[in-house]
Amino acid sequence: MKFFVLVSLLAFGAVAKGDGVASSIESLISSMKESFSGLSAKRDLWYENYSTITKLTQSDTLQLEELLLVSKMAIPMIWSMYVNQVQGQKAYLTRLVNQELAQSLPYNAGFLAPPFPYFHVEATLSMGELQDFQVEVLRDSDVIYSLAVDFDEKRVVLGEARERNRILLEGDDFPPFQASHPFTINVQIADDCAFTSLWMTKMDASIPVPLPTKHHWCTQDYQQASTFTIRLGQDDQGTPDSAEDDQNDFGGEHQAIQLLALTVYDGVLVQ
Known part of the structure; x- marks a missing residue:
C-alpha cells in the first residue's frame, strides 16, 4: 500500500x-x-x-x-x-644358500657358480638403531654389485665396482627404514645385469602392499666365474675380531645390525 x-x-x-x-x-x-x-x-x-x-x-x-x-x-x-x-x-628353484639366523654383521656367504650366472638373493635384516651398511656381490674376487646406505646423507647408492653405473636413491626416493623393523633386500643377478628391490615390510598373502620399485643396470661384462660371494657389512664395525669384541660390550648387541635370514636361489624370480 x-x-x-x-x-x-x-x-x-x-x-x-x-x-x-x-x-x-x-x-x-x-x-x-x-x-x-x-x-x-x-x-x-x-x-x-x-x-x-x-x-x-x-x-x-x-x-x-x-x-x-x-x-x-x-x-x-x-x-x-x-x-x-x-x-x-x-x-x-634350488637353494644355493638357505640360512635363518640372527647374526650380527659382518657376514659372508659363498657358493659355487651355477651353470648359468643367474641367481636371486634375499637378505632380511633388522637394525636396533639406524646405521650405515653395505651389501656386495663378488664374482670370484671382483665386486660386480654393491649397495651402500648412508643415513647422514639420506642416500642409497647402487652400483658396481667399475663405477660405470650408479643409481642414487635420495630425497623422496630414500627408503623408509625404521629401527627394529625388519626389511628385505632382493638382488637378482642375470648374467651382466643386476636388479634390486627393497621391501620395507614382510610379504604376507593376507595384507596387500605396494610393490617396491625395481632398479637395474647392465654392464655388458660377460665373464665366467668359479664362485660367487655375498658380503654384508656395517660402518664403524672395525675388523671382524674387534666387531666380535664389541658384541661383548654393554649395548653392542643392540647396536649391531642383525642378519635374520639369507637365501640364494639358483635362478631369477619374476616379481
Missing part, C-alpha cells in the same frame, strides 16, 4: 513539475529493472552451477563406492595370486 502511494505521489509530482522530472523517474525505474534482471540472471547461473556441482558430487560418490568395492574384492585376490606365484617359483 505504501509502495502504491509512493508511486502515485511520484507520478503526480512528475506531472506537476514537468517532463524533466518524469524523465528522471523513468530513468530510475529503468535502472531498477536492469538491476533486478541482472540479479535474476546471476541467480539462474548460481543455480545452474550448484546443480552441476551436485551432479558431479553424486557421480564421484558412485565412482568412489565402486572403487572401494573393487578394492575390497579384486585387490586382495590379485595380491594373493601374486604371492602364490612367487612362492611357487621359490619352491621350484
Whole structure:
C-alpha cells in the first residue's frame, strides 16, 4: 500500500513539475529493472552451477563406492595370486644358500657358480638403531654389485665396482627404514645385469602392499666365474675380531645390525 502511494505521489509530482522530472523517474525505474534482471540472471547461473556441482558430487560418490568395492574384492585376490606365484617359483628353484639366523654383521656367504650366472638373493635384516651398511656381490674376487646406505646423507647408492653405473636413491626416493623393523633386500643377478628391490615390510598373502620399485643396470661384462660371494657389512664395525669384541660390550648387541635370514636361489624370480 505504501509502495502504491509512493508511486502515485511520484507520478503526480512528475506531472506537476514537468517532463524533466518524469524523465528522471523513468530513468530510475529503468535502472531498477536492469538491476533486478541482472540479479535474476546471476541467480539462474548460481543455480545452474550448484546443480552441476551436485551432479558431479553424486557421480564421484558412485565412482568412489565402486572403487572401494573393487578394492575390497579384486585387490586382495590379485595380491594373493601374486604371492602364490612367487612362492611357487621359490619352491621350484634350488637353494644355493638357505640360512635363518640372527647374526650380527659382518657376514659372508659363498657358493659355487651355477651353470648359468643367474641367481636371486634375499637378505632380511633388522637394525636396533639406524646405521650405515653395505651389501656386495663378488664374482670370484671382483665386486660386480654393491649397495651402500648412508643415513647422514639420506642416500642409497647402487652400483658396481667399475663405477660405470650408479643409481642414487635420495630425497623422496630414500627408503623408509625404521629401527627394529625388519626389511628385505632382493638382488637378482642375470648374467651382466643386476636388479634390486627393497621391501620395507614382510610379504604376507593376507595384507596387500605396494610393490617396491625395481632398479637395474647392465654392464655388458660377460665373464665366467668359479664362485660367487655375498658380503654384508656395517660402518664403524672395525675388523671382524674387534666387531666380535664389541658384541661383548654393554649395548653392542643392540647396536649391531642383525642378519635374520639369507637365501640364494639358483635362478631369477619374476616379481
